[in-house]
Amino acid sequence: MESRLYLLIDLLVFFGPFTRAFEPRIFYIGKWKRLLAATLAVMTLFIPWDIAFTQQGIWGFTERYLIPWDFFGLPLEEILFFVVVPWACYFIFEVLQLFFPWKSTHNLTYLATLAAGLAAVAFALKHTHQAYTFWTFLLLGAGLGLAYVWKPWWLAAFYRSWALAMLPFLVVNGLLTGSGLEEPIVWYDNLQNLGIRLGTIPIEDAFYGLLMMLIYTAVVQWKKNPKSST
Numbered sequence: 001m002e003s004r005l006y007l008l009i010d011l012l013v014f015f016g017p018f019t020r021a022f023e024p025r026i027f028y029i030g031k032w033k034r035l036l037a038a039t040l041a042v043m044t045l046f047i048p049w050d051i052a053f054t055q056q057g058i059w060g061f062t063e064r065y066l067i068p069w070d071f072f073g074l075p076l077e078e079i080l081f082f083v084v085v086p087w088a089c090y091f092i093f094e095v096l097q098l099f100f101p102w103k104s105t106h107n108l109t110y111l112a113t114l115a116a117g118l119a120a121v122a123f124a125l126k127h128t129h130q131a132y133t134f135w136t137f138l139l140l141g142a143g144l145g146l147a148y149v150w151k152p153w154w155l156a157a158f159y160r161s162w163a164l165a166m167l168p169f170l171v172v173n174g175l176l177t178g179s180g181l182e183e184p185i186v187w188y189d190n191l192q193n194l195g196i197r198l199g200t201i202p203i204e205d206a207f208y209g210l211l212m213m214l215i216y217t218a219v220v221q222w223k224k225n226p227k228s229s230t
Helices: 002-018 028-055 076-099 107-125 131-150 155-176 204-220
Strands: 059-061 186-188
Touching: 002 076, 002 155, 028 059, 028 076, 028 131, 028 204, 076 155, 076 204, 107 131, 107 155, 131 204, 155 204
Parallel strands: none
Antiparallel strands: 059 186
16 A cells, blocks of 8 residues: 555545536536646646656655656656646636636736746746756746736636645645655755745745646636636
């Protein structure tokens, strides 16, 4: 069982939303084409990033918690992470929109997004010697900058769902980074990050997740009418 722990975490994250995916009011499974496109977009960026950082020892994985299948040095469970975690987090967005619809974004939110993007880039440039910090904030800054230029109607609703998703994030990432375990499933070289932890979680993970979900949401919502359910 220990060698399947990461896989079990992936499955639990997936089956949470899956139990409600066919519920008629949201019919999450009916959005599968958009969800698949968003998953592929996320994997296109994050899988090569993950492979490169794993090969450089910026982070890595404890074999005792893994099944013996990998892809260019990445455990199968890590690849599945980029399928199930965005799937579960975006489900929160859809549920919130169903019960508490948010159909627009105020100009102040767009300006705050621009300011946050510029701050993220500036922060990255101050931490060029810490690879995880640098690339996370640089790419996040670029993503927020594009969001400001694009000005999607759903941006405020996205921030709301990301804030709520931080609660399960703390649980899942806490387990992955060693909460309650003898060793972490995913370990980090602290010389390559700020060394600031939310419990056992590097603080960069929260912003890494923000970037991942910003990309995922943008693809799902691309050219989608706010009143449309598909």
